[in-house]
Amino acid sequence: MMGARRIAALALAALLPMAGLHAQEYPAKPVKIVVPFPPGGSTDVAARILAARLADEFRQPVYVENKPGAGTTIGAAYVASSAPDGYTLYVTGPITHASSQALYRKLPYDALRGFAPVGNMTVSPFIVVVHPASPAKSLKDLLEAARRQPGRLSYASSGNGAAPHLVTEIIARSAGVSFTHVPFKGVGPAVVALLGNQVDFMIADVAVVPQIREGKLRALALTTAAESALVPGVPSMAEAGMPGVDVPSGLALFAPAGTPEATVARINAAMNRALRDADVMQKFAMQGFEIQTGTPADLAAMMAREVERYGQIVRQTGIRID
Template sequence: MSALATRAAQRRGGIRAHVRLAACAAFLLAAMLPVATLHAQAYPAKPLKIVVPFPPGGSTDVAARTLAVKLAEAFGQPVYVENKPGAGTTIGAAYVAASAPDGYTLYVTGPVTHASSQALYKKLPYDALRSFAPVGNMTVSPFIVVVHPSSRARTLGELLEAARKEPGRLSYASSGNGAAPHLATEIIARAAGVTFTHVPFKGVGPALVALLGNQVDFMIADVAVVPQIREGRLRALALTTARPSPLVPGVPSMVEAGMPGVDLPSGLALFAPAGTPAAVVARINAAMNRALEDPEVRQKFAVQGFEIQTGTPEELGRMMAREIERYGQVVRQTGISID
């Protein structure tokens, strides 16, 4: 065989090899796509678990159990709630972060608490953003700035003006060092250019007792204090959100109170471990959003002080990035630390 013929044969052999490789690659790609699709279609094939980082009986626990019932109906599989309280929600979060990313372990928590833990704890066994797959928002609710009814401050503006005249004299209670209301108060103080004296308590109950007893000047609390507001035992000065809330009608928002740059909502969201297939996340998100549109669910959530607010995984992911930056900044500025 001539050299020319030999080179031609080699070229033909090389072309055939490339064709075979391309065919194999195409076959593998085609084989992989149905696997992902079939995984999402087959999901769920066994019971699911929703982890709640608080003890049973609280508002987050009730919300998670209400959602679990509806997800069980949608998926045709049992959905259990497992409470893993402690260490400012980080025990439950660490458990979920270390769980298999298969869509069978989910996590209901407050985005603010979850985001702030990244800055408050120096040695977390997880990353609040990268260790979790956002599924979607569930609820939104405001914090409320409240004072004793004997307080001279009848508006947030009057409270801030008093703080400007006597820096550090006014005291505020919180449910603990680094708790969401503590951080929210410090954000408002910095936005207004004032200083307050922080009086931390071990839980919401003791902090509320101190305010009801007129032992501190004010506190930022969640909507659980609405009964005391209605009874006249507390006076609401403002919500911490940029818009009014149907949960607390008649109480001015931050915009209405003269602080348009402040928006500090509370709420709940659903997460899964990082690496959970996007198709599975999308299916959970769709089932959750449908469940939260149910009038019965809305009524049960309203009793717990939650206004339904759903969305996409992408929206929750962007919100978490913003919250981690915002609360990280206030922690760095104030030097607040848990450990």
Template sequence: MLRRTLLAVLPAFPALAQSPWPSRPMRLIVPFPPGGLADQLARPLAARLTQVLGQPMVVENRPGAGGNLGADVVAKAAPDGYSWLLGSIGPLAANQFLFPGMPFDTRSAFAPVSLLVNTPKVIVVNRDRPWRTLADLLAAARARPGAVQAGSAGNGSSLHIALALLNRAAGVDILHVPYRGAAPAVTDLVGGQIDMMVDNLPNILGQIRAGSVRALAVATEARLPQLPDVPTTAEAGLPGLVFGTWFGLVAPARTPPEIVDRMSAAVDAALRDPEIGGRFAEQGAVIGGGTPEAFAAFITAQTTMLDGVIRGAGIRAE
């Protein structure tokens, strides 16, 4: 009986191995709601990959649990090249330290494909506050620990983690005020209900250009073309504080390397296209790209850094 079963199954494997990829529609899971940064990145990218690969790539929004619900769909999907995750710093690195019960093992569930974009963090204050430089802000925070209030998109958000990094790097105690999303925090920052934020540049660039808030420093290694007059954190006297919210493409673990490499090359080409990468750069994103191996090393480095920051600050997700 076993021999007959093996003989019946074995002939199917050569046919499977020789089948072209992709030969049917693919799905791109976005583990966040429609309209957000991840969704705005996913839709033009999926449209371009549809053209390049010759099969439809359908975007599916599966929000919930800080991105864990959608990520879990891909973690448990067949590793056949037809399920992809547009993940972020949360489900691909930080969430394992924020949520007590993860539905998947972050370190082994995915095959990294490509870093897509990194959205830099910028330190901004209400325009009516007296602080003109980052040194002014930090001096005020040291003079009155806990008196300076910083908003974020919620407990465990990348904005919360960025504030924890700032507190640790500068040795200050700026009070965290969590909101349900970045938008209401920005509203209160403009209105003066809170003092400052460490926000994603695309979220706050319009308010900076309008003069509604004042940018003190960008948490990047080099100055940004969108804000050429704003110093880096190192230039402002706080070297080593470099942090951004990044997004990347991953597949289920054990996806064939040849499929991963082909998708990585297709993504790399899309990001270099001015219609795709140029649009994201105009909004304040730093374009990624590169090999799957480089993205894997990036995730590892980010995971190590986040482990220390999150545990040290005692951060937990809402």
């Protein structure tokens, strides 16, 4: 008669191939990508482009679900509380995600520990722009005017605590100057105010590139350490006289904390292949995005740095949302 230990061993051996098969089968059902903004914005468009290509990679439907509100924290909280099985993913900007930890006194999640980094998707500069009638022809001109008149120059942003607000404060503190912040409810109204010459400047994402090309806005500098093909000829921070300042924008993909490493690796590999697809690259370029791929470890390291950097600027300035 076969002993109990022998029977148990055979049963375990029979289960092991099943476990391996299960791991290889991901995804076995549709995958959802949560976007913490309304439909139609640049993050939403990028997520939908990626979702369409991932569906080919996974041979499963991949769809976008918008969960806007509360400065992206509604969408983030939803993802953080979702099952860590790889079927709920999250596309957001690393700056927004990292800064939420300091901007909100009470969050139902931890920006680092509540998520499994999957990988970077894009990188792009913010752009320092002024009205064409502005006397500032360079970033140096703008900063010198600010030194002569502390706090008098005003800048528009898409809202209190939004990424452009924080980035402007980082640059102001690096240069030893101060500005007056004029927050608006979204990028559109902020750009309209600058087009109307109601504020002195703003730091915006690549959404203002069309206005720059049409001569409706003048670009003084990029917030990154290197120039960008998106806006050729616009100097980097180093070229504009602020070496060491490098504040890029971008998008990244996350999963809930606890998602198996093998599943994260599978998603990362599929995403990187999707982002290197010529059609995807062209569509992203049309939206003003430069592709940036990498590993989960790359994104994890970047997020740790960003949480520290934006936590520091929030503490220094006292910026709060709640």
